[in-house]
Amino acid sequence: NPAPPATFEVTSLGKPAGKWKGQSLGSFKQFLGRPSVSANGDVAFVALLTNSDALPADVSAPPPAGLFLCERRQPASCDLQPIVVSRQTIGELGGQLDFTIAVNPLEESSSPDLAERTPGINAAGDVAFTAATIDPDSGDLHSAVFLVSHGGLPTVVVRDGTAFGGSRFTDFGPPSLNASDLIAFRGSLEDASTAVFLFEDGALTRLVTDTDVFPGGPDDVFQAIDGFGDLMAIDDHGDVACSPAGLFDTRGIASTDGEFGTIVIPHGGDAVLVGYPGRDSGGYGRLVGGSLGPEGGSKVAPPGLTADGSVLFFSDLTGGYGQAIFRASPPAYDLSLPLVLFGGSKADPSPVGGFYSAAVSGPATDASGGIAFYTRLVGTGATEALIYRSSTGLGTEVVVGDPSPGKRGGYFAGPPFGSPLLNDGDVIVFKSFVAKGASALGIFRWSPANPRVSTVVATGDTVPLDGDPPIVDLPGDPSLNAAGDVAFAAVVDFGTSKRRGIFAIDAAGTIRKVALPGDLVPITPADTSFSTIAANPVMLPDGSVVFRGSYSYDDFLFGTVREEGIFRADPGGTLTVLARSGQASPTGAPFFRFRDPAANGGMQVAFRAPVGTLDEFGDPSLIPIGLFLVDPSAVVTAIAVQDQTLGDGLKVAGLSGKPAVDAASDVAFLARIARGAGDLT
Numbered sequence: 001n002p003a004p005p006a007t008f009e010v011t012s013l014g015k016p017a018g019k020w021k022g023q024s025l026g027s028f029k030q031f032l033g034r035p036s037v038s039a040n041g042d043v044a045f046v047a048l049l050t051n052s053d054a055l056p057a058d059v060s061a062p063p064p065a066g067l068f069l070c071e072r073r074q075p076a077s078c079d080l081q082p083i084v085v086s087r088q089t090i091g092e093l094g095g096q097l098d099f100t101i102a103v104n105p106l107e108e109s110s111s112p113d114l115a116e117r118t119p120g121i122n123a124a125g126d127v128a129f130t131a132a133t134i135d136p137d138s139g140d141l142h143s144a145v146f147l148v149s150h151g152g153l154p155t156v157v158v159r160d161g162t163a164f165g166g167s168r169f170t171d172f173g174p175p176s177l178n179a180s181d182l183i184a185f186r187g188s189l190e191d192a193s194t195a196v197f198l199f200e201d202g203a204l205t206r207l208v209t210d211t212d213v214f215p216g217g218p219d220d221v222f223q224a225i226d227g228f229g230d231l232m233a234i235d236d237h238g239d240v241a242c243s244p245a246g247l248f249d250t251r252g253i254a255s256t257d258g259e260f261g262t263i264v265i266p267h268g269g270d271a272v273l274v275g276y277p278g279r280d281s282g283g284y285g286r287l288v289g290g291s292l293g294p295e296g297g298s299k300v301a302p303p304g305l306t307a308d309g310s311v312l313f314f315s316d317l318t319g320g321y322g323q324a325i326f327r328a329s330p331p332a333y334d335l336s337l338p339l340v341l342f343g344g345s346k347a348d349p350s351p352v353g354g355f356y357s358a359a360v361s362g363p364a365t366d367a368s369g370g371i372a373f374y375t376r377l378v379g380t381g382a383t384e385a386l387i388y389r390s391s392t393g394l395g396t397e398v399v400v401g402d403p404s405p406g407k408r409g410g411y412f413a414g415p416p417f418g419s420p421l422l423n424d425g426d427v428i429v430f431k432s433f434v435a436k437g438a439s440a441l442g443i444f445r446w447s448p449a450n451p452r453v454s455t456v457v458a459t460g461d462t463v464p465l466d467g468d469p470p471i472v473d474l475p476g477d478p479s480l481n482a483a484g485d486v487a488f489a490a491v492v493d494f495g496t497s498k499r500r501g502i503f504a505i506d507a508a509g510t511i512r513k514v515a516l517p518g519d520l521v522p523i524t525p526a527d528t529s530f531s532t533i534a535a536n537p538v539m540l541p542d543g544s545v546v547f548r549g550s551y552s553y554d555d556f557l558f559g560t561v562r563e564e565g566i567f568r569a570d571p572g573g574t575l576t577v578l579a580r581s582g583q584a585s586p587t588g589a590p591f592f593r594f595r596d597p598a599a600n601g602g603m604q605v606a607f608r609a610p611v612g613t614l615d616e617f618g619d620p621s622l623i624p625i626g627l628f629l630v631d632p633s634a635v636v637t638a639i640a641v642q643d644q645t646l647g648d649g650l651k652v653a654g655l656s657g658k659p660a661v662d663a664a665s666d667v668a669f670l671a672r673i674a675r676g677a678g679d680l681t
Contacts, residue, residue, distance in 0.1 A: 008076040008077055008078075010035070010043050010045075010070045010078060010080070011028060011068075011070070011080060012028070013027075013028050013029065013030070013031075014027050014028065015027060015028055017047070017049055017052075017066065017068070017080075017082065018068075018080055018081060018082055019054070019082075020054040020055075020066075020082055020085050021054065023053045023054035024052065024053045024054060025049055025052050025053075025054050025055065025064075025066065025082060025085070026049045026050050026051040026052030026053065026054075026055075026064065027049065027050055027051055028047045028048075028049065028050075029047070029048040029049055029050040030047065030048040031045060031046070031047050031048075032045075032046040032047060032048065032065070032099060032100075032117040033045070033046050033116070033117030033118040033119075033174070034117075034118045035118075036118060036119050036120055036121045037121070037364075038121045038122055038123050038125070039122075039123040039366070039367055040071075040072055040123050040125075041072035041078070042069060042070065042071050042072055042078065042121060042123075042125055043069070043070045043072075043078065043121075044067065044068065044069050044070075044083075044119045044120075044121040044127050045067075045068055045070075045119070046065065046066070046067050046068075046099055046117045046118075046119065046129070047065065047066060047068060048063060048064065048065045048099075048100070049064040049065055049066060050064070052064040054085070055085060055086060055087060060136060061087055061096070061136060062086040062087050062096055062097065062098035062099070062100065062101075062134060063086065063098070063099075063100050064085075064086060065085070065086040065098075065099040065100065066082045066083075066084060066085040066086065066099075067082070067083055067084040067085075067099070067119060067127065067129055067148075068080060068081065068082050068083065069081055069082075069083050069121070069125065069127060071125060083127060083148050084097065084129070084146075084148060084154050085097070086098055086099055086100075088154070090133050090144070090154065090156070092144075092156050092159065093133040093142040093144060093156070093159060094133070094135055094140065094142070095133030095134045095135040095136075095140060095141070095142060096133055096134060096135075096136060097131055097132075097133055097154075098131070098132050098133060098134050099117065099131055101132035101134065101141065102116070102132070103116050103130055103131070103132050103143040103171050103172055104116055104171050104172075104173070104188075104230075116130050116172075116173055116174050116230060117129075117130075117131075117174070118174040118231065119174070119175075120174070120175045120176045120177035120183070121177060122177050122178055122179050122181070123179055124149075124150055124179065125150035125151075126147065126148065126149050126150055126177060126181055127147075127148045127177070128145065128146065128147050128148075128157070128175040128176075128177040128183050129145075129146050129148075129174070129175065130143065130144070130145050130146070130172045130173065130174050130175060130185070131143065131144070131146065142159060142160050142161075143159065143160050143171060143172060144156045144157070144158065144159035144160065144172070145157040145158050145159075145172050145175050145183065145185055145199075147177075147181065147183065149181075157175075157183055157199050158172070158187070158197075158199065158204060160172075164189065164204060164206075165189070165206065166191070167189040167190045167191040167193070168189060168190045169187050169188070169189055169190075170188050170189060170190055171187070171188050172185055172186065172187050172188075173185050173186030173187070173228075173230040173231070173232075174230055174231060176231075176232050176233055176234040176240075177234070178234045178235060178236045178238065179236045180236065180238070182198060182199065182200045182234060182238050183198070183199040183234075184196065184197070184198050184199075184207075184232055184233075184234040184240045184242075185197055185199075185232075186228050186229075186230055186232070186242070193209055193210060193211060194209070194210045194227055194228060195207070195208060195209035195210065195228075196208050196209075196228060196232065196240065196242050196263075196265070198234075198238070198240060200238065207240055207265045207271060208225070208242070208244070208263055208265060208271040209225075210225045210226055210227050210228070210244075210246075211225070212224075212225050212271070213225070214263075214271070214272075214273035214276075215273070223244075223247045223248070223261070223273060223276050224246065225244040225245065225246055225247070226244075226245050226246025226258060226621075227244070227245040227246060228242055228243060228244055228245060229242065229243030229244075229245065229260055229290075229300035229302060230300075231243070231300070231302035232302060232303070233302065233303055233304050233305045233311075234305070235305040235306070235307065235309060236307070237266075237267050237309060238267030238268075239264060239265065239266050239267050239305055239309050240264070240265045240267075240305075241262060241263065241264045241265075241303040241304070241305050241311045241313070242262075242263050242265075242302075242303070243260045243261065243262060243263075243290055243300050243301075243302060243303065244260065244261050244262075244263050244273070245258060245259075245260050246258035246259075246621070247259050247260070247261045247276050247277050247289070248277055248278075248619075248620060249277035249278035249286060249287075249288065249318075258620070258621055259276075259277045259288060259289025259290065259291065260289050260290035260291050260300050260301075261273060261274075261275045261276040261277065261287075261289065261290055262274045262275035262276075262290060262303050262311060262313040262315075262328075264303075264305075264309075264311045264328070264330075264333065266309065266330060266331075272333050274311055274313065274328045274333045274335075275287055275290060275303075275313045275315055275326065275328070277289050279335070281315075281317060281321075281324070281326070281335060281338070282335060282337065283337075284317055284319070284321045284324060284337075284338055284341070284346070285317040285318035285319030285320070285321040286317070286318045286319070287315040287316070287317065288315060288316035288317060288318060289315065289316055290303075290313060290314055290315055290362075291316075292314070292358075292359055292360065292361070292362070293316070293323070293358050293359075294475075294476070295357075295358040295359070295360050295376045296358070296359060296360045296361060296374075300362075301313070301314035301359065301361065301362030301363075302362050303362065303363075304362070304363045304364055304365040304371070305365065306327075306365050306369055307367050307368075307369070308329065308330075309329070309330045310327050310328065310329040310330065311327070311328050311333070312325060312326070312327050312339070312363040312365055312371060313325070313326055313328070313362070313363070314326075314359055314362045314363060317344065320344050320345050320497075320499075320517065320531070320532065321341070321344040321345060321346060322341060322342050322343030322344025322345075322346075322347060322358075323341070323342040323343055323344070323358060323359050324338035324339070324340060324341050324342065325338065325339045325340040325359070325363045325371065325373065326338060326339065327339055339363075339371065339389075340356065340359075340363075340371075340373065340389070341356065342356040342357060342358050342359050342375060342376075343356070343357050343358050343473075343491070343498070344498065345497040345498055345499075347378075347498065350375070350377050350380065350385065350387070351387070352377070352380055352382055352385060353379065353380035353381075353382075354377050354378050354379030354380030354382075354440075354472070355377070355378055355379050355472070355498075356375045356376070356377065357375070357376040357377055357378040357472070357473050357491070358375065358376040358475075359373060359374070359375055359376075360373075360374040360375055360376060360384065361373055361374040361375075368390070368391055369390075369391035370388060370389060370390045370391055371388075371389050372386065372387065372388045372389075373386075373387055373389075374386050374387075375387055376473075377440065378440070378441075378459060378472035378473040378491065379459070379470075379472040379493065380440060381437060381438065381439075381440055382435070382440055383433040383434070383435065383440040383441060384433075417430050417431070417432045418430055418431035418432065418477065419477065421478065421479070421480040422480075423480050423481065423482050423484065424482050424601075425447070425482060425484065426447050426448055426449070427445060427446075427447045427480070427484050428445070428446045428447065429443060429444070429445050429456060429478060429480045429486055430443070430444055430446075431443050431444075431474065431477070431478060432444060434458075438460065439458035439459045439460045439461075440459055441458065441459045441473065441474050442455050442456070442457065442458030442459065442474070443455075443456040443457050443458070443474060443478050443486065443488055444456060445484075445486075456478075456486055456488075456505060456509075457471065457474070457486075457488065457490070457503075457505055457511070458471070458474075459471050459472055459473060459474060461511075463490065463492055463503060463511055463513065464511055464512070464513070465492070465513060467494070467495070469492045469493055469494050469495070470492070470493055471490045471491065471492055471493075472491050472492070472493045472498065473490070473491035473500075474488060474489065474490055474491075475489050475490075475491065475500065475535040476488075476489040476534070476535025476536040476537075477535075477536050478537075479536075479537055479538050479539040479545075479599075480539060481539045481540060481541050481543070481601075482541060482601065483506070483507060483541075483543070484506070484507035485504060485505070485506050485507065485539055485543050486504065486505050486539060487502065487503070487504045487514065487537040487538065487539035487545045487547075488502070488503055488504075488505070488537065489501070489502055489503075489533070489534075489535035489536070489537060490502075490503055492516075499516055499517050499518070500517070500532070500533055500535065501513065501514070501515055501516035501517065501533050502514040502515045502516075502533055502537045502545060502547045502569075504539065504543070504545050506543070512573075514537070514545045514547065514569045515530060515533055515547060515549065515567070515569060515575070516530070516533065517529070517530045517531060517532060517533060518530065519575075521549075521551045521565075521567075521575075521577070522575055522576065522577060523551075523577060523580070525553050525554075527553070528551050528552075528553040529551060530549045530550070530551050531549075531550045531551055531552050531562070532549065532550045533547060533548075533549045534547060534548035534549060534596055536548075536596040536597075538597050538598065538599045538605055540568075540599060540603055540605075540632075541601065541602070541603060541663075542570070542571065542603070543570075543571040544568055544569060544570045544571060544632065545568070545569050546566065546567065546568045546569075546578065546597045546599070546605050547566075547567055547569075547597070548564065548565070548566055548567075548594055548595075548596055548597060548607075549564065549565065549567055550562065550563065550564040551563060551564070551565075563580060563581040563582060564580070564581050564593055564594055565577050565578070565579055565580035565581065565594065566578040566579045566580075566594055566597055566605070566607055566630065568632060576632075576634065577634065578605070578630045578632075578634045578636075579591055579594070579607070579609070579628070579630055579634070579636055581593055581594070585609070585611045585626060585628065585636065585638070586628065586636055586637060586638040587611050587626060587638055587641055589611040589612045589613075589624075590611065590612070590613060591609050591610075591611055592609065592610040592611060592612055592613065592614075592620070592623050593609065593610060594607055594608075594609045595607055595608040595609065595658075596658065598658050598659050598660060598661060599661055600660055600661060600662055600663075601662055601663040602661060602662055602663035602664065602665055603631060603632055604629050604630065604631050604661060604665045605629070605630050605631075605661070606627065606628065606629055606639070606659040606660075606661040606667055606669075607627075607628055607630070607659075608625055608626070608627050608628075608655055608659070609625065609626055609628060610623040610624065610625050610626075611623070611624060611625070611626050611641070612624060624641060624642035624643055625641075625642045625654065625655045626638055626639075626640065626641040626642065626655070627639040627640045627641070627655050627659060627667070627669055629661065629665060629667065639659075639667050639669070640652055640655060640669065640671065642654060642655060646673070649675050650673050650674070650675050651673070651674050651675075652671050652672075652673065652674075653671075653672040653673060653674035654671065654672040655669065655670070655671050655672075656670050656671070656672070657669065657670040
């Protein structure tokens with residue numbers, strides 16, 4: 001029988017960081033990036049430090065930080081040691097190491113979870129990492145990928161300015177490292193290209209680039225790559241898996257930004273596009289893309305590689321099947337049935353009860369074929385768990401609310417409160433997870449007049465439909481009006497299926513259904529019904545609820561047509577279409593698709609929408625985006641449109657985020673502004 005798994009603390013904030021050259025490094029202040037784990041259970045990570053004697057506070061020097069290795073000596077402990085610290089001089093780059101400077105100029109260095117700060121580690125204890133250097137006198141910045149052999153000093157693998165293929169490197173992503181010290185990484189060049197590279201035996205090879213195209217779609221449609229996710233995987237054979245960006249499903253409502261997929265490059269072989277939008281999953285809908293949902297911070301889920309060269313990857317699915325982790329094995333890389341299903345109509349049961357609701361991480365894998373993933377849970381007293389599923393299918397878990405190891409006590413904690421809502425009556429409504437309670441998630445109410453927190457709705461509550469089906473999840477954000485009415489999205493368990501719909505609850509606690517998949521849509525043909533309902537409704541002052549939904553119908557000429565729209569349901573349940581795809585916008589171009597609506601105290605609702613057609617622009621990412629207002633009678637007004645001129649040589653280069661609109665229909669929104677002939681933003 002296998003030994004029971006050991007859970008132990010590597011370190012925590014406030015704990016001593018050890019010594020460097022006989023002097024105290026102080027204590028851990030903040031962890032940067034993500035930790036990496038080797039096949040031996042060793043852990044490498046980057047952290048900021050405080051109260052350091054070895055790296056005393058100095059505003060003219062890089063902040064105290066280091067790269068640390070915790071070598072596993074016993075089943076439930078490891079020995080912690082620094083292997084590289086900031087301010088070390090790298091002669092080849094003419095500066096000192098600084099772990100807080102972003103190597104990728106498009107990243108924000110203040111982010112503690114910056115992917116580029118994630119090191120790579122192998123079973124020998126060798127560590128690879130990406131970092132910047134700064135000359136404290138001149139301020140000159142450089143960057144490189146480094147390798148630290150066990151017990152050795154950092155050596156430069158490749159640096160900015162290194163010549164390659166007629167161009168030169170400008171920046172790098174985090175490296176992945178295998179047992180033979182082969183290093184895979186994303187690199188960008190001065191010619192504006194980005195590619196995945198392999199460092200082997202002192203030489204660099206370009207494995208796949210953002211100018212490559214792959215067959216991937218119906219009717220021999222080719223997928224063109226437009227960049228890569230930062231994190232990738234490499235196995236001990238030298239096979240590499242990565243996440244290409246800018247992919248599209250031509251059979252569905254396409255994303256205007258493109259989606260992430262999965263490519264595997266067998267060592268010495270050609271790249272294979274394994275996961276891409278539109279690929280059929282064999283009975284579980286089509287693949288959508290490899291970005292996690294809101295539960296995972298909308299980050300790219302990096303793939304994993306098993307010992308036999310199979311690639312594991314995450315994808316959203318069409319057809320109400322939620323999300324899944326798949327395996328594709330060489331040489332054909334045909335898809336397996338889903339290894340794990342999250343959410344949707346066929347979500348897998350979790351080993352702690354309830355079901356997997358949504359992935360919070362991509363899959364990690366070990367030499368025996370086991371996989372680990374972080375997941376949201378529904379239908380149980382726990383909100384989230386770290387799951388290890390062995391190759392035999394048995395599951396082991398660490399659950400939010402479980403006691404943490406060690407003598408310091410405490411519990412594994414999940415995410416805190418959601419963003420609060422406040423109306424003019426000083427009523428505050430917020431969403432929060434609950435650890436080890438009867439319900440794992442709820443929406444709550446508080447006000448100065450009633451200072452005791454009360455529950456608006458929680459998982460486990462039933463909704464007023466046939467059979468009194470229970471709520472198993474509360475995705476998205478609720479909405480509140482001045483009367484205290486709340487609109488919210490809920491996943492309801494109907495026994496044979498789970499469906500996400502929109503509901504409303506008044507100040508007295510009476511729940512009503514607003515919309516569910518399968519409900520009829522008031523358009524022609526008359527039997528058109530909702531396919532999906534988005535999770536962020538808007539509650540209007542009169543108790544009406546506005547939401548986004550998609551629907552499909554059969555057309556004699558075009559087959560199945562998939563569209564989406566913005567809808568309003570009045571308190572009596574009457575549904576009207578405020579705007580729909582294909583409808584002419586105020587710009588004259590048709591709405592292509594929609595973002596979630598927004599309002600704050602008034603009857604008018606703001607929304608963002610691309611306007612144009614695929615026939616006109618070819619690439620969905622090129623379709624311009626507009627910001628619009630719509631009133632309850634479905635009159636739409638344009639507020640701002642991409643490429644709109646503003647005077648003084650300025651124009652709107654892009655629109656992003658969620659707009660805000662008040663009772664007077666004043667609108668505030670985020671936009672990128674371009675100036676001059678070169679469209680500098």
